[in-house]
Amino acid sequence: MSSEKYHQWTKQLQKIADLRYTQALLEWDQETYMPEKGAEFRGQQIATLASIAHELFTSEELYLKTHELLQADYLISAEKKNVALIHQDISKEKKLPGTFVEKLSRATSTSFHAWHKAKNSNDFSIFREDLEKMVAIKREQAELIGYERHPYNALLDEYEPGTDVAFLENIFSDIKTKLKPLLDEILSKRVVKPNLLHGAFSKEKSLELSVFILQKMGYDMNAGRQDEAAHPFCTTISPLDVRTTTRYTPGLFADMLLSTIHEGGHALYEQGLLPENYGLPAGSATSLGIHESQSRFWENNIGRSKPFWTALYPTLQQIFGQEIAHLQVDDFYYGVNEITPSLIRTQADELTYHFHILIRYEIEKALMGKEIEVKDLPSVWNEQYEKYLGIKVPSDDKGLLQDVHWAHGGFGYFPTYSLGSFYAAQFFQTATKSLENLSSDIGRLEFGRLKAWLNENIHQYGRLKSADEICKDVTGESLNIDYFIAYIRGKHL
Amino acid sequence: MSSEKYHQWTKQLQKIADLRYTQALLEWDQETYMPEKGAEFRGQQIATLASIAHELFTSEELYLKTHELLQADYLISAEKKNVALIHQDISKEKKLPGTFVEKLSRATSTSFHAWHKAKNSNDFSIFREDLEKMVAIKREQAELIGYERHPYNALLDEYEPGTDVAFLENIFSDIKTKLKPLLDEILSKRVVKPNLLHGAFSKEKSLELSVFILQKMGYDMNAGRQDEAAHPFCTTISPLDVRTTTRYTPGLFADMLLSTIHEGGHALYEQGLLPENYGLPAGSATSLGIHESQSRFWENNIGRSKPFWTALYPTLQQIFGQEIAHLQVDDFYYGVNEITPSLIRTQADELTYHFHILIRYEIEKALMGKEIEVKDLPSVWNEQYEKYLGIKVPSDDKGLLQDVHWAHGGFGYFPTYSLGSFYAAQFFQTATKSLENLSSDIGRLEFGRLKAWLNENIHQYGRLKSADEICKDVTGESLNIDYFIAYIRGKHL
Structure with missing residues (x-):
């Protein structure tokens, strides 16, 4: 039974949520409809909302109320969990003084602009100093937050609560020892064919298809x-x-379609959180890894599967007509499943993708541990691409300048991408067992049962279950990369 | 020379502006792209931003800073004016206690829903009680704010600072004594022709035309x-x-086009405010009357003029092609200038429009002065429409339920619509004198000089000049309805 105090506390959190979600609208608008010159005041508007939300969240008033509820004996278990998580969040956010938050925010903005310029002019030297400052600030952040064993742990916690370097070392060592030989084996045995999806698919029809698929997925x-x-x-x-947003680029049909499905997977998670938990931990995604598991589940395990493309083919014919008269189901299936080492992470296939992440993980961990310096990044980056993917990086704009994450201070973010794919494979394996004839559902583009299963087993809990608790409750064990390996092996060998 | 204190004070006002403008984005999004179910949390998000802005604006801290600057001797004249206006705004806003603001906000929301339902079911009784409550609340608001002579004055001040019942009585008595005979004369002499603009103009082309015109006007x-x-x-x-937004309705070509131009005029005013004055009174429109003068200036004095339609005609032919093969320039000119008493304010012509406003003005003034009661509104409304426009109101949905303003608590808003048209005619008369060959500019759709003139004489000052100061500085005298009468007479007789 909710007490009046808990109810009042919830109201206060909802007010903060109003500010945070409104900030998301300012950002969405910036990326979609804002006229060009609007940028001048938009940054300041976003910063104001963020700073007011921070002030309210770290206010003495909320802290005391939270502390009081933490001792209360009249709360039910979900309420207790909400209180404990907020208490933890506040304690963490309070460790960062206002001056630090401002410094980080200013540095993020400056370093984003430097990165953008450096990337466009293919000149790392433009970004170097800002990146050095950013690394120093993130190290300072780790010290302020506090950590055990490795400073990187403090940053990981922001994106993937409950994970640490020890856990990731296991995962990434599996990538090196199990996934690398698998990649080599696949590459040695593959029959390279021309990828026919690089032809032109017209924009309007591609957009029509993307909405069709989102609706089939159950995106409301x-x-x-x-x-x-x-x-x-x-x-x-x-x-x-x-x-969700999408992007049409001529010649990149698969990119648009798979990213639509990917974002649709993220969207289903967010739509699967319960509105009654608005503003509470129970109403937020539990970790970026689990979030990514939902996008990858749909993108890879569904969207790159044979039954999916077989089922979609008649719709493709209907929408694109003559444009695809020369393409068979197999051309689509091959086109979205081609394994080829490449330079750009966001365009990588589902297997080599993890080596892009491995490289970034090792670099950012080493930067935080002061084992390498920013000035060495171009050579380290290029060596690693040679080592893991066997390719030469021709220039920094296609190398270490390709991603925005570090410019934004997002150290600790990259690993969650790999965790997501591995969780996805493990969840999919369970779903296949739990839902009889799942592949026949996929083969009819009937996703009602599957979406309900994800809603029930994963989405609805929000942060009431940690990533690991969800994984164990759903699959019976903690994250295990072997499911991903089996999935890749089954498909590609 | 700006002191550091003034600079800090400005920063604080900018923060409040960030919240208010972000609230405007939440509202814009609600009307344009927000998915249907988003409504559930949107109202709360808007309310949260409004309440935080109110808290910050009425905070002791800002009040003391403002009070200190009010005594300062180091400010330049524009700065002094900004400080004085903010001091006045805060003093006014502080007169409304938080409990009152909440009550008003709740009542607005409830009464809006009741109005909506009442209008859709053409049943005033559904709205009556809420409107009675709203009237009582607005009377209370007038008492809280304080007023001289008439409680309506306290409400007018919110929309048209510097105006009062005495001033409006002059204007509306002119409408009755000068405009009414003019209308009767025009109606007795007019030759009614079929309005050919009520045919179909296709949507895509109408939208293309509307953007073409906005760009011609100089809307950035x-x-x-x-x-x-x-x-x-x-x-x-x-x-x-x-x-800006627009609305396409088949058969209402003139409605869409003129409202596009109307909103474009509002937009030019807002774009003409100086970005360096963001958050300050100097960066805000001075009154709704002056705002409306800018929209009506473009809509009526330009957009309903013969040179405009003559100049636009080739573009119309180019865009609509065969769709308008049967229409000549005169058909367009007649179509946008037809004078006919009608039921709906927003669809009224430029002359009868003011009788719609007169009726609303007299009713709301009488409501505030306790001279009539809400229950009498349907009969009062219908009598007045018979009296001033000679038409019978067939049902309340086309009568006193047509406008949202009272449901929103917007008592005192309507008169600014008439003031706007009258200011516009007066400004246009001066522009014609100041800018040699203005009608030749219009006849080439060349609005550069005109826009610059409006920017320089009206827009750039924001609230640094009051409506009356602007009117006097631009035209040499205070508002005088005779310019509007001369304009109508010249055109329609």
């Missing part, structure tokens, strides 16, 4: 929408307003 | 945009992000 378009943006993303304005 | 589309919405409006997200 009355509680969301799809727009065009420079980069595909998913953002939440409220649990009943979860938006 | 890199600092604004046009979208579709249920109602045309203009909203400001920042001085460099001023958005």
Whole structure:
């Protein structure tokens, strides 16, 4: 039974959520409809909302109320968990003084602009100093937050609570010892064919198809929408307003389609959080790894599967008509499953992708541990690409300048991408066992049962279950990369 | 020379502006792209931002800073004016206790829903009680704010600072004694022809034309945009992000086009405010009357003029081709200038429009002065329409339920619509004298000089000049309805 105090506390958190979700709308608008000159005041508007939300969240008033509820004996278990998580969040956020938050925010903005310029002019030297400053600030952040064993752990916790270097070392050592030989084996045995999906698919029809698929997935378009943006993303304005974006590039049909499905997977997670938990930990995703598991589940395990493309083929014919008269189901299936080492992470296939992550993981961990310096990054980066993917990086704009994450201070973010794919494979294996004839559902583009299963087993809990608790409850064990390996092996060998 | 204290004070006001403009984005999004179910949390998000802005604006800290600057001797004149206006705004806002603001906000929401339902079911009784409550609350508001002579004055001040019942009585008595005979004369002499603009103009082409005209007007589309919405409006997200909306209804070509021009006029005012004054009174429009003068200036004095339609005709032919093969320039000119008493304010012509306003003005003044009661509104409304426009109101949905303003608590808003048209005619008369061969500019759709003239004489000052000061500085005298009468007489007789 909810007490009045708990109810009042919830109201206060909802107010903070109002600010945070409104900030998300400012950002969504910036990427979709904001006129060019609007940028001048938009940064300041976003910063103001962020700073007011921070002030309210770290206010003495909220802290005391939370502390009081922490001792209360009248709360039910979910309420207790909400209180404990907020207490933990506040304690963490309070460790960062206002001056530090401002410094980080200013540095992020400056370093983003330097990165952008450096990337466009293919000149790392433009970004170097800002990146050095950013690394120093992130090390300072780790010290302020505090950590055991490795400073990187403090940063990981922001994106993937409950994980640490020890856990990731296991995963990434599996990538090196198990995934690398598998990649080599696949590459040695593959029959390279021309990828026919690199032809032109017209824009309007591609957009029509993308909405068709989102609806088939069960994405509620009355509680969301799809727009065009420079980069595909998913953002939440409220649990009943979860938006995705897509990007059309001529010749990159598969890229658009798979990223639509990917963002749709993220959107289903956000739409699967319960509106009654608005503003509470129970109403937020539990970790970026689990979030990514939902996008990869749909993108890889469904969207790169044979039954999916077989089922989709008649719709493709209907929508694209003569444009695809020369393409068979197999051309689509091959086109979205071709394994080829490449330079750009976001365009990588589902297997080599993890070596892109491995490289970034090792670099950022070493930067935080002061084992390498920023000035050495170009050579380290290029060596690693040679070592793990066997390719030469021709220039820094296609090398270590390709991703925005470090410019944004997002150290500790990359590993969650790999965790997501591995969780996805493990969840899919369980789903296949739990839902009889799942592949026949996929073969009819009937995803009702599957979406309900994800809602029930994963989405609805929000942060009430940790990533590891969800993984164990759903699959009976903690994260195990062997499911991913079996999935890849079954498909590609 | 700006002191550091003034600079800090400005920063604080900018923070409040960030919240208010972000609230405008939440509202813009609600009317344009928000998915249906998003409504559930949107109201709360808007309320949270409004309440935080109110808290910050009425905070002791800002009040003391403002009070200190009010005594300072080191400010230049514009700075002094900014301080004085903010001091006045805060003093006014502080008169309304938080409990009152909440009550008003709750009542607005409830009464809006009741109005909506009442209008859709054509049943005033559904709305009556809520309107009675709203009237009582607005009377209370007038008492809290304080007033001289008439409680309505306290409410007018919110929309048209510097105006009062005495001033409006002059204007509306002119409408009755000068405009009414003029209308009767025009109606007795007019030759009624079929309005050929009620045919179909296709949507895509109408939208193309509307953007063409906005650009011709000098609306900066890199600092604004046009979208579709249920109602045309203009909203400001920042001085460099001023958005308009339009609405396409088959058969209502003139309605869409003129409302596009109307909103474009509002947008030019907002884009003409100086970005360096963001958050300050100098960066805000001075009154709704002057705002409306800018929209009506473009809509009526330009957009309903013969040279405009003559100049636009080739473009119309180019865009609509065969669709308008049967229409000549005169058909367009007649179509947008037909004078006919009608039921709906927003669809009224430029002359009868003011009788719609007169009726609303007399009713709301009488409501505030306790001279009539809400229960009498349907009969009062219908009598007045018979008296001033000679038409019978067939049902309340086309009568006193047609406008949302009272449901929103907007008592005192309507008169600004008439003031706007009258200011516009007066400004246009001066512009014609100041800018040699203005009608030749219009006849080439060349609005550069005219826009610059409006920017320089009206827009740039924001609230640094009051409505009356602007009117006197621009035209040499205070508002005088005779310019409007001369304009109508010259055109229609």
